Amino acid sequence: MKLYLKIWRQKDRVSEGKLVEYTLDNVNTHMSFLEMLDTLNNQLITNNEEPVEFDHDCREGICGQCGVVINGIAHGPLKNTTTCQLHMREFKDNETILIEPFRAAGFPVKKDLKVDRGAFDRIISSGGYVSVNTGQAPEANTIPVGHETAEAAFDSAACIGCGACVATCKNGSAALFTSAKITQLALLPQAKEERDQRALKMIAQMDKEQFGHCSNTEACEVECPQGISVLNIARMNYEYNRASFLKFKK
Amino acid sequence: MKLDAKIPQGPLEEKWSNYKKTARLVNPANRKKLDVIVVGTGLAGASLAASMGELGYNVKAFCFQDSPRRAHSVAAQGGVNAAKNYKNDGDSVYRMFVDTLKGGDFRAREANVYRLAECSVNLIDQAVAQGVPFGREYAGYLNNRSFGGVQVSRTFYARGQTGQQLLLGTYQALMRQVDKGSVQLYSSHEMLDLVVIDGKARGIIARNLETGELERHAAHTVVLATGGFGKIYYLSTLAMGCNGSAIWRAHKKGAYFASPSWTQIHPTSLPQSGDYQSKLTLMSESLRNDGRIWVPKNLEETRLANDIPEEERDYYLERRYPAFGNLAPRDISSRAAKERIDAGHGIGALKNAVYLDFSKAIREQGQAKIAEKYGNLFNMYEKITGINAYKEPMMISPAAHFSMGGLWVDYELMTTIPGLFALGEANFADHGANRLGANSLLQASVDGYFIAPYTIANYLSDQIKVGKISTQDVAFEVAEKEAHEKLHHLLTIKGKYTVDYFHKKLGKLLYDYCGLARNKEGLEFAIKEIKKLKEEFYTDVNVTGTAGAMNAELEKAGRVADYFEIGILMCYDALTRDESCGAHFREEYQTEEGEAQRNDEQFQFISAWEWPGMVDSEPILNKEDLTFEFVQPTIRSYK
Incomplete structure (x- = not known):
């Protein structure tokens, strides 16, 4: 198949970027989207042009490193799929494809399609953990966790931290990402001791990172490759209010 | 040494516990120093x-x-x-x-x-x-x-x-x-x-x-x-x-x-489908708990998997290793797959795969139970191949892991x-x-x-007592200068081919001659070919951009430059070990049934290679003898 690509090119954080057009012939329908970009880059290098920088690593949908906005949709048209797992069979011959970075105030563009998602690390760093040092753990089966609770915690823990939720949200909100971690840990007995502190600190950090408020459009859930539910956000709000109330009471 | x-x-x-009892400690106040x-x-x-x-x-x-x-x-x-x-x-x-x-x-x-x-x-x-x-x-x-x-x-x-x-x-x-x-x-x-x-x-x-x-x-x-x-x-x-x-x-x-x-x-990865392919996706080994591996018995099989009757399927792992069946270890399962594929029983467009079949498990446990155990793997499989593995068997193939x-x-x-x-x-x-x-x-x-x-x-x-280590030491200066020169050298070659072009060629050589099966002739050939390819790389690679900015091609080039040298050492290592053991299968050393044949008398050691100090000199082999005090080595059988 033949494709017309419009790709965001930006030299570095401070330079202005623009859309550049490329034509690509001989695209195989079984290629992944990133393999299509590899093919474009090979063509560019052969013509002594600088290839397009894009994030990627595991290429099996789990590391969360890849992610671009394709025709206005984070990770492209296929539901519950990362960019690396998207295949060219989802596109038509002679189609024009618009490729942009994940844009948000909290995700500055580093170069071309690569953005800085360091804010996610800082949110986790602010409280997204159980404060247990190596060597302190009790025998694992002394803390039973019901099957359903463990499965629900897993559903929240499955977030890969790609940032599609932020890129999709019209407010550039990181509510889905933050709430997934808060919910996972709020559900588990071994993490309950720090529940209130965690919610307050993580939400304060999220606000500091220039992410907007939840827009209540639920677009984040639609674009999430892991299908993380917006109910996590409801749970986060509950945890936040509960913690604020308890703090006030003290 | x-x-x-x-x-x-x-x-x-x-x-x-004896080690921990006697190991020296660092005082908490000193640790931050x-x-x-x-x-x-x-x-x-x-x-x-x-x-x-x-x-x-x-x-x-x-x-x-x-x-x-x-x-x-x-x-x-x-x-x-x-x-x-x-x-x-x-x-x-x-x-x-x-x-x-x-x-x-x-x-x-x-x-x-x-x-x-x-x-x-x-x-x-x-x-x-x-x-x-x-x-x-x-x-x-x-x-x-x-x-x-x-x-x-x-x-x-x-x-x-x-x-x-x-x-x-x-x-x-x-x-x-x-x-x-x-x-x-x-x-x-x-x-x-x-x-x-x-x-x-x-x-x-x-x-x-x-x-x-x-x-x-x-x-x-x-x-x-x-x-x-x-x-x-x-x-x-x-x-x-x-x-x-x-x-x-x-x-x-x-x-x-x-x-x-x-x-x-690894025996259960998705097969290669074309030249553009950048990676082979793994399907977890846990799938072999409930999936059964088979190939058609007929050589020129054209029917779809579900149309092939039970008696015309060869569940070759269950046949060859009845005690462990589909859960035979990875090296053995991969080699058994290669044996069937090489014998012409491979399936798929490139005849390079085998089936991993869940129909029996779904019949016995129900689709919901299988989905709970492996749901995300089945979804991933469908995303990549477009095939619903609840309805027809997966196609899998061995891949470097x-x-x-x-x-x-x-x-x-x-x-x-x-x-x-x-x-x-x-x-x-x-x-x-x-x-x-x-x-x-x-x-x-x-x-x-x-x-x-x-x-x-x-x-x-x-x-x-050593105190703070200074980055002003001459060793830092030399190392930084060398790193800088290496990067700049890669950028000045300005040849015709991309880094990936060389990496793919190197990968193919290693797959063919230092992969699932190796032999003396092939390894000697591979060493020569990799050396040639490396020379070609240093005269004909094209790395765009600069060293003073983000540059993914330059990162790749540096890694591939090292891969040539690692690849050569891998071949020397395989060549000097005249036995088969685990994943190292030298075709010259196998039993009549095609199993790996170890040689404990001569090769019960770890090969520890020393850098000879100069590129293109032969690496130096040091041996660490292995002694077995508590368990006596036996012939590894999963039959």
């Missing part, structure tokens, strides 16, 4: 960095990914082994030790393997305490599944994302220390060289991958937890960025490289350079010639949480 593994005295089950560099933030690196931070050392952690959470441990699917014996099915530390030693075809140290099994128990406790959501039974207790090469259920899992969940637990522990200021994090940084001062590892040269700047970082000890180098085959189950450069550059500074050719080829080889380390996980440690897949220590499924997450975690914090303290105990 005489290799001393420094195995502690005493009975097998007391060696590690000691700098520790950890390269790599996968399970091994992040768990060590977090643990050392908790103890009060001054830690710097480096990773090339944009966040530590993306290290490739994240991709391990099926599980992590531990000898908890929760199933009451006869498991014990001793049995796990024997399984692992046998799985590795008796080419690992007894003491190391025993310690791995011993510490496995604590790892599950640690992970659960961190909030890792392992699979549980309805009563709330932890559940287990089976993995290849064993007859007990000792594998803990978090659906098909065990690696991700374990890594997130570790990553969170690391980020907690970052918040406390005990660990400084350098993501998007790649180590370019190791700095050695007066024979000791004292720092690294790193490149900031966003700005291109070279940085000097000094420390009292350097730990490499940089993972495996299976990406050398180009097509592999590894992430695109996985590489062998950190350990290779340490090797060139004096660290011995052990058993580089022992690469695990895990490096059993790596930097030689002693019992303390220290390399032949004093002060340089290697953890996780970057070292060679525990898996012998073949790693058992679900032992990789285990080894990485155990190295980082439970072993290295003790052994590194033992090393650091006399380093307090």
Whole structure:
């Protein structure tokens, strides 16, 4: 198949970027989207042009490193799929494809399609953990966790931290990402001791990172490759209010 | 050099506790005066960095990914082994030790393997305490599944994302220390060289991958937890960025490289479909708990899988290895698949795959149960291939996966350079010639949480008097200058071909001649061809852009330049080992039934290779003899 690509090119954080057009012939329908970009880059290098920088690593949908906005949709048209797992069979011959970075105030563009998602690390760093040092753990089966609770915690823990939720949200909100971690840990007995502190600190950090408020459009859930539910956000709000109330009471 | 593994005295089950009893310690007040560099933030690196931070050392952690959470441990699917014996099915530390030693075809140290099994128990406790959501039974207790090469259920899992969940637990522990200021994090940084001062590892040269700047970082000890180098085959189950450069550059500074050719080829990956392909996606081994592997008996089979009647299917693993069946170890399963494919029974458009069939399990357990166990794997399969595996069998094929080889380390996980440690897949220590499924997450975690914090303290105990290491030392200056020149050299070649062009060619050579099966003639040919290809690379590669900015092509070029040299060493390693063991299958050495034939009399040793000091000189072989005091090596049979 033949494709017309419009790709965001930006030299570095401070330079202005623009859309550049490329034509690509001989695209195989079984290629992944990133393999299509590899093919474009090979063509560019052969013509002594600088290839397009894009994030990627595991290429099996789990590391969360890849992610671009394709025709206005984070990770492209296929539901519950990362960019690396998207295949060219989802596109038509002679189609024009618009490729942009994940844009948000909290995700500055580093170069071309690569953005800085360091804010996610800082949110986790602010409280997204159980404060247990190596060597302190009790025998694992002394803390039973019901099957359903463990499965629900897993559903929240499955977030890969790609940032599609932020890129999709019209407010550039990181509510889905933050709430997934808060919910996972709020559900588990071994993490309950720090529940209130965690919610307050993580939400304060999220606000500091220039992410907007939840827009209540639920677009984040639609674009999430892991299908993380917006109910996590409801749970986060509950945890936040509960913690604020308890703090006030003290 | 005489290799001393420094195995502690005493009975097998007391060696590690004896070591810990007598290991030297560092006073809490002194720890913050000691700098520790950890390269790599996968399970091994992040768990060590977090643990050392908790103890009060001054830690710097480096990773090339944009966040530590993306290290490739994240991709391990099926599980992590531990000898908890929760199933009451006869498991014990001793049995796990024997399984692992046998799985590795008796080419690992007894003491190391025993310690791995011993510490496995604590790892599950640690992970659960961190909030890792392992699979549980309805009563709330932890559940287990089976993995290849064993007859007990000792594998803990978090659906098909065990690696991700374990890594997130570790990553969170690391980020907690970052918040406390005990660990400084350098993501998007790649180590370019190791700095050695007066024979000791004292720092690294790193490149900031966003700005291109070279940085000097000094420390009292350097730990490499940089993972495996299976990406050398180009097509592999590894992430695109996985590489062998950190350990290779340490090797060139004096660290011995052990058993580089022992690469695990995983039996259940998705087959290659075309030249454009950049990776082979792994399907977890756990699928073999319920999936049955078969090929059509007819050579010219044209019917669809579901139309082929039962009696015309060859369930070749169940036929050849009735005791273990579909759960035969990885090396054996991969070779059996290759044997059937080479004999013309392969399926799929390129005739390069075999079927993995769930119809029986779905009939017996129902689709919902199978979906609960493997749902995400079935979804992933459908995304990539467009095929619904609940309706028809998966097509799978062997792919390069895990490096059993790596930097030689002693019992303390220290390399032949004093002060340089290697953890996780970057070292060679525990898996012998073949790693058992679900032992990789285990080894990485155990190295980082439970072993290295003790052994590194033992090393650091006399380093307090050294004082701060200065980055102004001439060794830093020289290393930085060399790194700078290497990068600029790659940029000035301006040839015709891309880096990937060379990497694919190298990968093909290694697959064909140093992959699932090797022979003398092929290996000698490969050495010559790789040398030629390397020359061609240095005259004809085209690396665009500059060194002073983000440049993914330049990163790749540096890694591929090292891959040529690693590839040559792999071939030498395979060539000089005139036996078959585990994943190392020399066609000249096999039984009449086509099984690996070990030669314990001549090859019961670890090959530890020494850099000859000059490119293109023959590498120098050192041997560490393996002694078996507690278990006598037997012929490995899974029949």
